[in-house]
Every structure is written in structure tokens, then in C-alpha cells.
Amino acid sequence: MSVLVFADSTDGKFKKTAFEVVSYGKKLAEQLSTNLVVLTINATDASQLFTYGAEKVLTVSNDTLATFNAKAYASVIKQAADASNANVVVVDSSINGLYVAPLVAVALNAGYASNVVAAPSNTSPFTVKRKAFSNKAFSNTVISTENKVVGVAKNSFGVHENSVEGTLENLEVTISEEDLGVKSEKIDKVTGKVTIADAEIVVSAGRGLKGPENWGMIEELADVLGAATACSKPVSDLGWRPHSEHVGQTGKPVASNLYIAIGISGAIQHLAGINASKVKVVINTDPEAPFFKAADYGIVGDAFEVVPKLIEKMKAFKAS
């Protein structure tokens, strides 16, 4: 018996979520009094995972897996689970993690709990807390099958260092033609920009900014903070900002450490998508704006006066 964690990488590099799921797997292995095995596919430096408690790392290098393919990756995870005699598999909640996990669950005939926010509250019966109803509630879910798949919500368990002397072991896998039924043709990525999914800090602005010409200060603030930029739905609907920046219930989910909302009223559909952020700051002229009820820190003020001053203060802070 063991716990298998899939630590995903893009172009060979791990994202923060990989370290988070390894931290989670370490804790889970302790709770279950078993050992932890971590699977990586085409990662450049798998030994980085030792820092987070990965005692044994299985490395797969295979050119057919160079770009993510859900079915082929699911097959590799299944082969790794079989090879390490694992009955609990842990994956992250990135776009790829959420894509592959249900396929792994079927392959292992396992019960699957997604969007899990904490280590199990009980291991027998195996009970985990999950996000539900668009972050408005949690459910305590029991996985009743022998094999289990746990999807860990981003930025929920956190990254915990726990250095071990780990070992790397190459795993040979077979991939069938049928696994490659969906082929990657082209990847279009904005490079050099922090993505909303990865960002520790997100600077977001709404209709209060009046027009697209006023986004210079938003981008500058984001730049100073190393943050991603985001916007409310009407802003992307109006074409002021690209759709890829739309966050909320019908847009991208945000689970950053810090979310700064500028000129956003705080409608329930907006909040539903950003609630998972740890700390929220609102800047709004209207003290009655609903966002003040959801935020940790608030400034009642005009964005056109506050934001330029905030940029100067942040620059000074960063330089100090």
C-alpha cells in the first residue's frame, strides 16, 4: 500500500501546485501510516520534490508525452499506481489536473473527491472536506471504495517543506495508439505575463475604471507587485479587456494569496469566483458597495487618486 501523488510539470518545470500536492501527499501518507511515491512526467529536476517530503520519485521520460494528453497521462498514472501498489492517488486542481483525474478514477475503479481543501478529517471512513455551491459552502464527503482519488484545491493545503533523502527511479511505461485519440495541433500562449492560475497576487478592476484607456495604472500596479491582471465580466463583455482576464463564477476561478479589487462592486457572481483568495482588498468610491462585506481591507476612495499613490508607495516598499 502507498500514496501516489502526480506532480505535474509544464515544459519540464513544476508549478507551485506540484509542491502543494506533494506536501498534501506527505501528510496523507503519515495519516495512513504508509509511504509516499511521487510520479513526474518529463520533469527537468525531479529531485526538487525531496524538499517537500517525496521519499520516492518515479520519473517518466517519454517524447510522446511532451505535451499534455489526458488519456495518455491517465494511463501513465494508472501504471505508476499499479507499480507502486498505491490505493490513494492525489492530483492538483490545475486545468490539466481536473482534466485527468476523472479518467484516473475510472481506470482505478476509485471513488473521486475533487476540490478538496484539507487533509482527511478521518481516514476510516475516509472523509474529506470539499468546496461546493460555488464556494458558498463545503461538503464533507466520504470515499467508500478501496481505491481513492483526491483532487486538492489550489492554495488550500499550502506548501510545506519537509526535506527527506529521496530516491529517483525511472519508470518505463507503455502508451497505446488509442490513448492518443486527441492530438495537440497548436499552442498559443501569452509569454512573459503572470497567469491568473499561477499568480500569488491578482490585481483586478471593474467598470468603475470607466474605460480601457485607464488600465495603464492597473498594469503598472500589477507589475510592481509581480501580479496578474484580471477584470469583472462587464469589462470583458464591453471589450475593454480580453476574455482571458474575466474572473468570477462564469470566468476563471481565482485562489491567490492576495486579490485587489478596484472599482468592482462585488456582485455575488463575481465573489463566487474569487472567494477562495486568502486576503481581499477593495478600493471603491461607494462605502455601500457589497465588496466591503467580503473584503479584509478596504479603502473608500477614488481609484484615479488612490491607485497612482498606491503604486508609488508599493515601489518604495519594494525598494526598501
Add this chain to the structure above:
Amino acid sequence: MKILVCISHVPDTTSKINFTDNNETFDTNGVQFVINPYDEFCLTRAMWFKEKQGATVTVVNVGEANTEPTLRKALAIGADDAIRVNINPTDGFLVAKELAAIVKNGGYDLVLAGKESADYNGQMVPGMLASLSNFNFINGCVGLEIEGENITAVREIDGGNETVSSSLPIVIGGQKGIVEEKDLRIPNMRGIMMARKKPLNVLEATSSEAKTTTKSFEKPAPKGAVKLVDADNLDDLINLLHNEAKVI
């Protein structure tokens, strides 16, 4: 092309979420139910296939009798017929298994589902259904074209898009972009009248194999009041974010 659109019946996004029976049951009192927003995008895309490429469109829900108004709404938007599998959808696997039986018996070759449902937010049914049916699967789909057996689709990835190709039969997990919001169909009077006469077949569940159970629900701990910082004293904000919240 025979298209199946999977419709989940979810609380409207503005609904207040409450629980009863010691927090074991979702309190549906006063809650307005709608077609899951992601499924609405898929249904509209299916209507285009029907109109331009002569496909037939069936909608399906796994749920109890209270979901029928939601299926009627899908019929009013233009689906040809509807199926309801009569069982309480307590677990994603259970739903996927019932849907797989429908897919197999009905000979569907394109299955459109939403990326995620707005109630239990499982993000599991489409992938499980694809695996159980041994179909290809594209998730997070924001663009879809099908010519004959050949599929070209665009899916969202971190920081961009990926164009992929595949072939029928397939399950698609769709979201906004598969059609745009302005394209969404709203039922008109004629559609609503016609929907009354369209078939809505109720089938009994083939199994009830759940792999997970919800024991209880809880609401997030109430948040403390917002700390207001004076607009003329932004050093306070920086201090709080650095020393108290420790996020910068």
C-alpha cells in the same frame, strides 16, 4: 450526427445556500433552479449543429421528477427529445454510469456536457462518462468544429489556448466560448408551446453504484468586518498587508 447534451439542474447563482436536517440536506426552499450555465452554452452549440449540419439533439438529466421543468426548458430552446433517468444524483460516478448506459443504447456519437456544475462543482461527470464509454474526451472546450468524423477544437490552458484534433465518438466538456453569451438561445412562445408535445421519456436507473457519499455540509466561518484604511494613509495598508496578512 446524434448529439446528447447532458443537463444538470442547479440553483440559480444568486440563491442563498442553506442546509437542514443537521446540515445533512441542501434546503431547496425558495431556491430557483436553472439549466447549469455551462450546459446552456453546450445546448446552443448543439442547436447550431442541428440547424447547419442536420444533427438530432437529445437532452438528458439524471435526477428526480423535480428536474422536469429544466428539461422542458431545454426542449423549448430546441432539443428534439428529452430523457430523465429517475434517481437522486448523489455522486458523480453514479451519474456518469447512468449517462454511459444512455449513450450506449442511444448510439450517440457526440456528447456535450458542461465543464462543471454549479452545485456540487464536481468537475467529474464528463471525464468519467468518456472513460466509461471509451470515447475521446476534450475538456475546457472553447471552440468546436466537426466535419464528418473529424473534430477540431480549442481548449483553454494556463495562460492561453491549445488547438487539438480528434474524431468521433467524443465527449466534450464545454464552457463559454463554445458559443458566446450573446448567442445563447432563450425559449420563445412558440418553442414553449412545442416543448409541451415533445417526448420526455423517464427511464429507471440501471444501477445505483455510488462511490462517495456526502455526510454533511458546512458554511464558511463568518468573516470579520473589513478593516478600513484611510485613502490618505496608504502606508497603513502596506503595513497591514506586510505585517498582519503577510501577503506582500
